[in-house]
Amino acid sequence: MKDLLRRGLEGLIPYEPGRPISVVEKELGIEEAIKLASNESPYQPFPQVTGAMQKAVFEVNRYPDGGCTFLREKLADRLGVTPSMIMVGSGSNELLRLLANVLLNPEDEAVMANPSFIVYPTVVKLMNAKAVEVPLKGYHHDLDAMAGAINERTKMVFICNPNNPTGTMMTRGEVEAFLAKIPTDVVVVLDEAYFELVRDNNYPNGMDYIAGERPVVVFRTFSKVYGLAGCRIGYGIAPEFIIQAINKVREPFNVNTIAQVGAFVSLDCIAEVEERSLLNDEGLTYLYKEFARLSLDYVPSHANFVLLDVGVDGRALSNELMKRGVIVRSGDIFGYPQHLRVSVGTPGENARFISELENVL
Template sequence: MTSLSNRRPQPNPGILEIAAYVPGKSGARTGKVHKLSSNESPLGASPKAIEAYKASAASLALYPDGGATQLREAIATRYGLKAENIVCGAGSDELLQLLAHAYLKPGDEAIYSQYGFLVYPIAIQSSGAKSVIVPERDYLADVDAMLASVTARTKMLFLANPNNPTGRYLPFSEVKRLHAGLPADVLLVLDAAYAEYVRQNDYESGIELVATSENVVMTRTFSKIHGLAALRLGWAYCPAHVADVLNRVRGPFNVSAPAIAAGAAAIADHDLVDQAVAHNDHWLSWLSSELTALGLSVTPSVGNFVLVHFPADAKRNAATADGYLQEHGYVVRRMDAYGLPGALRISIGSEEANRGLAGCLKAFLS
C-alpha cells in the first residue's frame, strides 16, 4: 500500500538534507538589549538614505524600475565601474542563490572553505549540486587545498574575503593565484560583504579580477557598512555574459523602489562610510585587546566582528558565556552551526555596547 506521505508533493532530492540558515538572535529580554549577533552597523543608516526612503512612499502604488538603474549608476559612479555589468538583488544572498541556480546542476560540484558563509551550501544543494568543503589552515582559506579539490565536476568556487565568521582575509596575490589555478569554465565567486572595512594594502575586493576575467563575479551588500540590512539590498559586479544570465533568471522587480532610492543615497554618502570605518578601526582593536587580556583567544579580524574562543570547561565555555551575556542584555552569535561550538562571534557595536560587553565577560570569567 502506498503511504500517505508519498502521495503529497515531494521536494527535489537533497532539499530536505539542507540545514536551514538560522540568523543571529535578537534579544527576548526585557530592558535594554545590545544586539551584537548579526554584524549590523552601530552607526545606523545614512540620514540621506532615510530621507530618500521616506520620499519613495509617495509612489508605493507603482512598480519599481526593474533594472534598478538609479542604483546601478550610483554604484558605478562610486567605484568607476560599468553600470551594465552590475546586477542588483534582494541582498547579496539572493545573488549567490541565483548564481548557483544558473550555473550548477545535479552532478556538479562547488567548493567553499571549511568556515565559509552558511548560505553557500544552501545555494549549492538547492541546485542539486554537491558541496565540497575544504579544510582551512588557522581559520584561513587554504588556496593550495582548494585547488587540489578541483575536479572535472567542479563548476563554482565560493570565497568570502574577508570571511564570515572568522574575520580573516586572503591578500590579493593569493586570490589571483587561486584564480590562475582554476579551469576557465569554473566560476569564482568573491563574496566581499565586508570589503569596506579592510584597510590592509595587500587587499582587493575583486573588482580588478572581474574587469580582466571571464569567470569571476564579486558580490557586495548594503547590509553592513551602509546600515541598510532591513531593506535586503546587494549587488554583483560581473562579466557581461554573467550579468546577462543573472538578468534572465532574477525576478523582474527583485529590488523595491524604496531600496533603490535608499541605496543610491547611501553609497553616495562618503562621510558616513568614513565615520563607520573609523569607528570600526578603533573599537575592533580595542575589543580584541580587551578580550585577549581576559585570557580569551581572538582570531585576528578585518571585519566588523571578532571570533572569540572560550575554554572547554563547562563553567566558562562558549555556551555558558552566551547564556550569561544574554541574561545581562548582550546578544551574540553561537558558532555551533559552523562547526565551532567553542566560539562566539561578536559584532563591533557602539562604545556603550563594546565597553559593557567587555565588562560583562570580565565578570563572567572572574
C-alpha cells in the first residue's frame, strides 16, 4: 500500500501534556489531586473576567470576530504599536506553528536552545525544515553558540525568555549583544510567555526591539498569570508582512468568542496581575527554602515553575507523587532524568507538594 502519511512526520513525537486532574483522580481512585505540571495559574481568572465570559456564553450562536478587532486595538494601544502588527491565536502555541508555516521552506533552518519549549522543534520539523538545537550551557541559552549556529540557510531563531523548562532568564545586555552579532535577515522570536511573572530589573522587554532594523516577533499569552489557559488565547507582535502572511493561512475564526472577551477584560486587571506575580514570587521563595532544608539542588527560576534536582529517577518519583495526588512533570522528557519540573501552586498546594515529596524521597 502506498504511504498515505506525509513524509517528515516519522521524526515527530506527540506532545506529552501534563495529566488533567480529573483523569488522574478517576484512574487512581483518589480525590483532591493537585496539578503542578503545566505551569498554569493555580488561580481562577479574575472575577470581572469570569463575569464577562459568562455573559458572552449567550452569544456563541454567532461566529467569533475573526479579526479579534477590539482585543487587537486594546493590545496595540497598550503596547504602542498599530493593530496591524498584532496577531491573536488559539494560544501562542498556534501562533508558533503559524509563524513556521509562513517562514520555512524545506531547505531552511531554525536555531533554538535544547532543552527549551518542546513546540519549537515540532513546528519546524512539520515544515520539513531543519531544527538546529543548541545545548543549554549551565541551564541557560548559550547565545554565543546559537549565534555560531546561524548560517545562510537560517530563517529564524527562537529565544525562550524565561526558558521553559529551566526557568532561566537572559538579561537585556545578553539579548542585545546577541542581536548585534547576528545577520539582520533572520527572524528573531522572543517567546515571553512568562513576561508578567518576571521580577528582575535586567529582564529585557521584547517590545524594545520591534521597531529595529531586523524582524523581531514577540509572543505572549493569557494562559499564565491571567489564568485563561483553558480558553486558549495568546498573541504576538510582528512586522506587518508577517502578520499579513499569517492571516492568509490561519483558520478564519481561530480564537473563540469567550476567549476574546476574557482576554479583553483581563487587560484591565493591572493591579491584580501584579498581585499574582508577587504571589508567584513568594511561592518560589517558599519552595527554595524548603528545597534547601531538604538539601536538594534547584535552578533559580524567573517563571512560575522550578526545575528541581531530586538525585533519583525523576519518572519513578513523579509516579509516586501522582499516586499521592500530586501531579508534577518528570524531567526525563527534557533530558534531565533526575529532575522534576514543578509549577508554583497556591501556598497550600506548595506545602502539600513539599510534604509528599518528603514522604517519597
